[in-house]
Amino acid sequence: xxxxxxxxxxxxxxxxxxTGLTTAYELAHEGRKCVILERGDHRHDATSFGAPEEHDELxxxxxxxxxMNVRENTLTFxxxxxxxxxxxxxxGSFLPGEGLGGAGIHWNGQLWRPLPxxxxxxxxxxxxxxxxxxxxxLSVQDWGVTYDELEPHLDFFERICGxxxxxxxxxxxxxxxxxxxxxxxxxxxxxxxxxxxxxxxxFGRAAQEMDLHPFPFPSANVTKAYENPYGAQxxxxxxxxxxxxxxxxxxxxxDPIICVYDRIKEHENFEIRFxxxxxxxxxxxxxxxxxxxxxxxxxxxxxFQPADIVCMNAYALWNVHLMLVSxxxxxxxxxxxxxTVGRNYSYQTISAVDAFLEKDIVTNPFMGxxxxxxxxxxxxxxxxxxxxxxxxxxxxxxxxxxHGRPISYQPVPDGTPSWGAEWxxxxxENYLHHADFVIHGSSMSTPENFLDLDPTWTDQHGRPLLRxxxxxxxxxxxxxxxxxxxxxxxxxxxxxxxxxxxTNLAAEGEDYSVVPYQTTHNVGGAVIGTDPSTSxxxxxxxxxxxxxxxxxxxxxxxxxxxxxxxxxxxxxxxxTLEHLKNDYLENxxxxxDA
Amino acid sequence: xxxPFSRRAVLLGLAATSGVALAKPQHAFAALDDQPFAFLTETxxxxxxxxxxxxxxxxxxxxxxxxxxVDFIDLQMAGPYGNGEGLYMKGPFFEGKPSQGYQLxxxxxxxxxxxxxxxxxxxxxxxxxxxxxxxxxxxxxxxGELDMGDLPSxxxxxxxxxxxxxxxxxxxxxxxxxxxxxxxMVGFPGAHAYYQSFVDKHNVAYxxxxxGINHQPGGDGDLPVAPVRKEP
Numbered sequence: 001x002x003x004x005x006x007x008x009x010x011x012x013x014x015x016x017x018x019t020g021l022t023t024a025y026e027l028a029h030e031g032r033k034c035v036i037l038e039r040g041d042h043r044h045d046a047t048s049f050g051a052p053e054e055h056d057e058l059x060x061x062x063x064x065x066x067x068m069n070v071r072e073n074t075l076t077f078x079x080x081x082x083x084x085x086x087x088x089x090x091x092g093s094f095l096p097g098e099g100l101g102g103a104g105i106h107w108n109g110q111l112w113r114p115l116p117x118x119x120x121x122x123x124x125x126x127x128x129x130x131x132x133x134x135x136x137x138l139s140v141q142d143w144g145v146t147y148d149e150l151e152p153h154l155d156f157f158e159r160i161c162g163x164x165x166x167x168x169x170x171x172x173x174x175x176x177x178x179x180x181x182x183x184x185x186x187x188x189x190x191x192x193x194x195x196x197x198x199x200x201x202x203f204g205r206a207a208q209e210m211d212l213h214p215f216p217f218p219s220a221n222v223t224k225a226y227e228n229p230y231g232a233q234x235x236x237x238x239x240x241x242x243x244x245x246x247x248x249x250x251x252x253x254x255d256p257i258i259c260v261y262d263r264i265k266e267h268e269n270f271e272i273r274f275x276x277x278x279x280x281x282x283x284x285x286x287x288x289x290x291x292x293x294x295x296x297x298x299x300x301x302x303x304f305q306p307a308d309i310v311c312m313n314a315y316a317l318w319n320v321h322l323m324l325v326s327x328x329x330x331x332x333x334x335x336x337x338x339x340t341v342g343r344n345y346s347y348q349t350i351s352a353v354d355a356f357l358e359k360d361i362v363t364n365p366f367m368g369x370x371x372x373x374x375x376x377x378x379x380x381x382x383x384x385x386x387x388x389x390x391x392x393x394x395x396x397x398x399x400x401x402x403h404g405r406p407i408s409y410q411p412v413p414d415g416t417p418s419w420g421a422e423w424x425x426x427x428x429e430n431y432l433h434h435a436d437f438v439i440h441g442s443s444m445s446t447p448e449n450f451l452d453l454d455p456t457w458t459d460q461h462g463r464p465l466l467r468x469x470x471x472x473x474x475x476x477x478x479x480x481x482x483x484x485x486x487x488x489x490x491x492x493x494x495x496x497x498x499x500x501x502x503t504n505l506a507a508e509g510e511d512y513s514v515v516p517y518q519t520t521h522n523v524g525g526a527v528i529g530t531d532p533s534t535s536x537x538x539x540x541x542x543x544x545x546x547x548x549x550x551x552x553x554x555x556x557x558x559x560x561x562x563x564x565x566x567x568x569x570x571x572x573x574x575x576t577l578e579h580l581k582n583d584y585l586e587n588x589x590x591x592x593d594a
Numbered sequence: 595x596x597x598p599f600s601r602r603a604v605l606l607g608l609a610a611t612s613g614v615a616l617a618k619p620q621h622a623f624a625a626l627d628d629q630p631f632a633f634l635t636e637t638x639x640x641x642x643x644x645x646x647x648x649x650x651x652x653x654x655x656x657x658x659x660x661x662x663x664v665d666f667i668d669l670q671m672a673g674p675y676g677n678g679e680g681l682y683m684k685g686p687f688f689e690g691k692p693s694q695g696y697q698l699x700x701x702x703x704x705x706x707x708x709x710x711x712x713x714x715x716x717x718x719x720x721x722x723x724x725x726x727x728x729x730x731x732x733x734x735x736x737x738g739e740l741d742m743g744d745l746p747s748x749x750x751x752x753x754x755x756x757x758x759x760x761x762x763x764x765x766x767x768x769x770x771x772x773x774x775x776x777x778x779m780v781g782f783p784g785a786h787a788y789y790q791s792f793v794d795k796h797n798v799a800y801x802x803x804x805x806g807i808n809h810q811p812g813g814d815g816d817l818p819v820a821p822v823r824k825e826p
Contacts (some may be wrong), residue, residue: 052807055785058764066682074682086690086697160696198796218764240787362797366782369791403663406763406782419649419736420729424779428655431780457684513693546742 017102108370
């Protein structure tokens with residue numbers, strides 16, 4: 001029983017990151033009173049992320065000061081159902097946020113659109129390769145929403161961010177210099193592409209010679225003074241090299257605080273409460289709707305906040321956790337393969353290629369930005385013929401220059417000892433002469449990769465921890481091997497290269513590990529779709545079982561595409577908000593028949 | 595008190611009262627020279643210096659301890675990191691697979707103390723060993739092959755190596771990377787960073803010397819004056 005019950009609000013929003021603040025912005029302007037509950041603190045680019053203090057690799061890059069603190073609350077992890085899950089005692093593989101702006105303040109700003117075929121993955125492969133092409137052990141499915149439906153929303157979010165890039169497909173017309181594989185855009189990028197350092201320039205040249213199609217990273221690191229549609233002012237990027245894991249005190253990386261929060265914080269329909277952790281979503285007696293949420297406030301009191309609409313805008317993993325501890329939807333059971341909450345958790349399949357360069361090539365790696373580099377998309381999605389390959393999916397290959405922060409950026413050639421005199425020499429000889437590739441691959445969902453509640457460990461509120469069961473599917477291991485080999489070919493074709501090495505985290509025999517950083521792209525677990533037996537929400541992001549609960553974020557992805565998730569998940573958010581505003585608010589009901 | 599405390603003297607072995615003659619003077623640096631260690635005992639400090647300097651030995655550039663890494667680790671162990679900030683320490687504790695990460699029931703400061711103590715038990719006189727022998731011990735430790743009782747020697751090695759590397763390259767405000775030793779070695783110019791007009795000048799070495807977060811103009815002869823930052 002809560003210590004206190006507050007007056008009802010129209011909308012309660014769980015989480016103050018990209019999707020939560022955007023939901024509040026859009027619904028407050030529709031005349032609805034919105035309350036955001038954010039478990040972390042207030043913070044702001046101007047006062048919290050200023051240089052030089054922000055340029056502290058140890059504090060922010062390695063002690064994770066902007067991220068979630070796992071001292072009291074984490075998840076448990078195992079590779080398979082046969083293992084005992086153990087707590088992830090430190091952050092490592094992924095870095096969820098906490099505090100105003102969520103993980104949106106420490107992202108790199110790589111702003112992608114999904115391929116049209118990504119959103120209709122099962123039907124696309126069935127049509128092109130036959131209905132038995134997708135391996136049986138994958139639970140790949142269509143999103144239930146198409147690229148054409150999302151396009152206006154993907155476009156709008158690019159304008160919110162002041163995205164920098166080169167269009168590769170404008171209204172169906174392919175354009176050299178952009179990503180010719182992308183779906184048709186209704187508009188150019190709002191800002192020109194970033195400048196390129198020597199490393200990515202050499203990569204682009206080599207890829208071009210190989211008849212691939214290099215283009216600059218689509219970037220939310222802004223390249224010109226820019227005002228977004230909400231009236232936010234963004235400044236040009238300084239290429240400071242403190243992007244991912246850091247906030248941007250230059251107002252040059254689009255983030256939810258400057259792009260959205262500052263433009264809504266004084267609105268009469270907007271309220272945000274910090275240090276407010278939602279414990280559970282409460283249901284009506286018949287279970288068909290939610291009545292509001294119970295949260296712990298800054299003083300440790302349990303408060304019930306009634307609301308007409310509950311919006312779940314926490315990080316992907318914590319949305320799923322909250323559904324499980326609240327009894328929303330039906331938990332997934334891997335034995336019977338029934339239930340949906342926790343089903344189809346997937347991740348990202350990452351490998352790396354290092355190209356070491358002659359000494360007269362000086363890369364200055366510390367002149368970096370989160371979305372700086374050149375990319376080829378020829379081996380992503382279904383942009384290449386899969387007929388004889390034995391796998392589905394793919395990944396982009398990027399030569400990136402994010403940063404040269406010296407604890408984390410220590411490239412050394414294969415065969416170098418991992419410490420001692422030879423290591424020391426190799427670090428200093430290669431620091432300024434290295435090109436850094438990432439292969440950013442898709443991750444297919446399977447019946448054996450899922451999220452549920454842990455039977456042993458609890459958080460500080462006594463709730464069971466979320467339990468993650470995950471390993472790389474065989475399909476993704478084949479994909480990563482294939483695309484990594486293509487990346488090595490590009491590296492070997494680059495001018496001035498002296499040696500090339502590759503690290504494939506999904507190589508045969510390698511278990512997925514929560515220790516090395518890979519990417520904060522945990523997806524699925526509460527997926528979108530058109531069939532209530534295989535999705536938690538309908539194609540509008542509305543829960544099948546509780547029609548006044550709307551769900552946002554990457555937990556909606558039925559499997560992960562080969563791109564970074566912020567663009568696709570914000571496209572979905574605006575799509576959901578369009579239907580909330582134009583349909584649901586006037587006539588609250590299930591928007592699709594189950 | 596017979597003489598003022600000196601970290602430098604401790605690391606040089608000058609204050610060592612054990613029967614062994616003075617260690618060779620390779621661990622000369624201690625930025626906080628007149629302050630007692632915050633966490634380490636003098637014996638631990640000498641062992642740690644020897645261990646760090648095996649990982650990052652002196653060549654044309656300073657060794658780890660010469661760059662202040664012992665000061666760095668001492669402060670880290672005494673502060674929030676050593677006391678478990680960012681570490682979930684609720685039991686029960688079980689041995690896991692490598693993919694499940696750290697599972698020992700020890701805070702970093704406990705792991706450091708326990709590890710140094712067991713290292714001395716396993717290889718007595720570690721701090722004064724000949725380089726080749728010490729290299730062999732550290733190699734065995736890194737491979738989990740050194741007998742440290744129920745403490746896996748690779749877990750202790752991983753922690754010390756992580757901290758040594760961090761201390762050599764972190765901003766000098768944390769006590770290591772003295773006089774930008776690590777940054778000068780690789781060519782990292784530090785915390786101040788406006789490269790908009792430089793990033794596409796290819797193959798041109800960046801001319802400025804390093805500056806840290808707390809850099810003071812005039813604090814180091816060849817360094818440029820730090821630009822005054824205007825608040826946005």
